[in-house]
Amino acid sequence: MTEAVLELRGLGFEHPGVAVIDDLDLEIARGDFVVCVGPSGCGKSTLLALLGGHLHPTRGTIARRGHSRTIYQDGGLFPWLTVRQHIAQGLPRDLAPARAAHKIDEWLEVTRLAEFAHHHPHQLSGGMRQRVELARALAAETDILLLDEPFAALDYQTRARMRRELASTLADRPRTVVLVTHDIDEAVQLGDRVVVLGPRPASVRRIIDLPSGRPRSPTTPGVADAAHAIMKELGLT
Amino acid sequence: MTRGRAGAMTLLRLGLPAAIGLALLAAWWLACAAGRFPAGTVPRPGDVLRAFADQARTGRLLEDVVASLFRVAWGFATAVVAAIPLGLVLGRSLATRAALLPWINFFRNLSPIAWIPFAIVWFGIGDPPAIFLIFLATFFQIALATTAAAGSVPRVYYRVAHELGLSRGAVLFQVTFPAILPQLITALRVAIGVAWMVVVAAEMIAVRSGLGFLIVDARNGLRMDLVVCGMIAVGAIGIGLDLVFARLARIASVRWGFER
Numbered sequence: 001m002t003e004a005v006l007e008l009r010g011l012g013f014e015h016p017g018v019a020v021i022d023d024l025d026l027e028i029a030r031g032d033f034v035v036c037v038g039p040s041g042c043g044k045s046t047l048l049a050l051l052g053g054h055l056h057p058t059r060g061t062i063a064r065r066g067h068s069r070t071i072y073q074d075g076g077l078f079p080w081l082t083v084r085q086h087i088a089q090g091l092p093r094d095l096a097p098a099r100a101a102h103k104i105d106e107w108l109e110v111t112r113l114a115e116f117a118h119h120h121p122h123q124l125s126g127g128m129r130q131r132v133e134l135a136r137a138l139a140a141e142t143d144i145l146l147l148d149e150p151f152a153a154l155d156y157q158t159r160a161r162m163r164r165e166l167a168s169t170l171a172d173r174p175r176t177v178v179l180v181t182h183d184i185d186e187a188v189q190l191g192d193r194v195v196v197l198g199p200r201p202a203s204v205r206r207i208i209d210l211p212s213g214r215p216r217s218p219t220t221p222g223v224a225d226a227a228h229a230i231m232k233e234l235g236l237t
Numbered sequence: 238m239t240r241g242r243a244g245a246m247t248l249l250r251l252g253l254p255a256a257i258g259l260a261l262l263a264a265w266w267l268a269c270a271a272g273r274f275p276a277g278t279v280p281r282p283g284d285v286l287r288a289f290a291d292q293a294r295t296g297r298l299l300e301d302v303v304a305s306l307f308r309v310a311w312g313f314a315t316a317v318v319a320a321i322p323l324g325l326v327l328g329r330s331l332a333t334r335a336a337l338l339p340w341i342n343f344f345r346n347l348s349p350i351a352w353i354p355f356a357i358v359w360f361g362i363g364d365p366p367a368i369f370l371i372f373l374a375t376f377f378q379i380a381l382a383t384t385a386a387a388g389s390v391p392r393v394y395y396r397v398a399h400e401l402g403l404s405r406g407a408v409l410f411q412v413t414f415p416a417i418l419p420q421l422i423t424a425l426r427v428a429i430g431v432a433w434m435v436v437v438a439a440e441m442i443a444v445r446s447g448l449g450f451l452i453v454d455a456r457n458g459l460r461m462d463l464v465v466c467g468m469i470a471v472g473a474i475g476i477g478l479d480l481v482f483a484r485l486a487r488i489a490s491v492r493w494g495f496e497r
Binding site: 049053054067072075076079080089121122 | 412489
């Protein structure tokens with residue numbers, strides 16, 4: 001078995017008087033693409049904040065082997081920085097200036113943002129902004145990528161395109177990924193495993209494995225069955 | 238924007254106010270020529286123009302302008318230097334905010350004019366009391382605006398900064414400060430206008446130079462032409478100061494706050 005990069009044991013989190021996560025166990029291996037789905041308000045984003053180290057568990061433990069970067073639904077970019085400056089911010093600090101400039105150019109190419117290098121976030125479309133987030137997060141060369149409903153604010157077509165781009169970018173530069181989403185299609189098209197969370201306080205209700213290869217289409221064998229199983233767990237069928 | 242459209246916009250922006258100014262001037266001149274004002278209450282435009290020329294020739298107008306700007310610069314700069322750090326602390330610390338905000342609001346609502354007796358008793362006459370009044374008039378405003386701006390910086394920025402491994406100092410200068418800058422520039426723009434109004438009032442009391450003194454001195458000598466001359470200088474410099482701060486909004490790294 002591959003080494004576990006994230007290990008959650010009996011994880012619990014409470015806001016004063018409100019239990020958000022209760023007794024959650026999960027193990028995520030290096031290179032895994034895990035998608036967490038659950039009812040609205042069940043604590044998916046809180047789980048991601050815990051994984052990112054922005055919140056601390058009130059019960060249980062999280063063992064994290066490596067650094068993480070998070071991509072947010074919207075607003076994770078600094079409006080006063082240009083695309084180029086955002087990517088530069090993501091790079092390791094000890095990089096020589098010439099090497100850093102080369103790396104930035106490379107990421108601008110990968111994310112097709114070269115001609116927008118000197119634009120600020122408010123001058124970009126929603127899809128472009130998410131590509132900047134992706135470039136900044138991946139430029140860091142950290143082990144873990146946390147995605148907090150990154151495509152939820154995008155229109156249908158852009159969302160579908162971004163899924164494909166994410167899958168192809170990760171195929172060349174594998175990372176351990178945890179994606180939280182309410183979008184079941186997104187979950188079954190991108191994830192290696194889908195973790196279905198129960199209503200608040202969230203705990204793991206079921207883990208569903210998906211066929212290999214990404215991104216999958218709705219007609220890929222096993223995808224429709226997985227989607228059906230998720231919907232059943234969520235009480236949607 | 239096409240060159241033709243840009244030209245039309247410039248004409249609109251400069252031409253319309255100039256046209257209104259000319260219309261007001263014509264109305265003033267006509268009313269004076271028709272003898273509509275009792276003698277000695279409203280000067281004729283020609284008298285004001287002559288007063289301007291005299292003041293400019295003797296150098297007194299320039300001296301008064303420099304004296305007023307000097308006081309505003311000191312009072313405003315000290316207020317900015319003291320108020321922004323305080324506002325940043327208040328914006329980020331709930332306990333400090335709860336303790337101090339009511340008092341900042343209390344002093345903010347006190348007119349600087351109410352402080353004049355203390356300003357004279359504590360600082361005597363000359364520049365210090367005027368600078369003190371300008372400081373008071375702007376300090377609480379800027380502190381409050383900075384507090385509100387720092388308190389509304391999206392939490393996600395700090396999460397990103399945490400993941401980027403920024404130190405506390407780097408978070409302050411690379412996240413909090415740039416995030417509040419557009420709101421801060423707007424607050425400074427309002428505050429500089431207040432500072433300019435207050436300096437004129439302060440100079441009517443505790444000093445013997447500056448545009449406020451020019452106006453009150455002219456009134457004492459029943460020189461209404463000079464009073465209007467001083468008023469026009471105050472208004473024109475006020476517009477100039479506002480334009481300087483409005484220009485700050487065009488800096489590339491803050492434009493986002495004005496374009497969204």
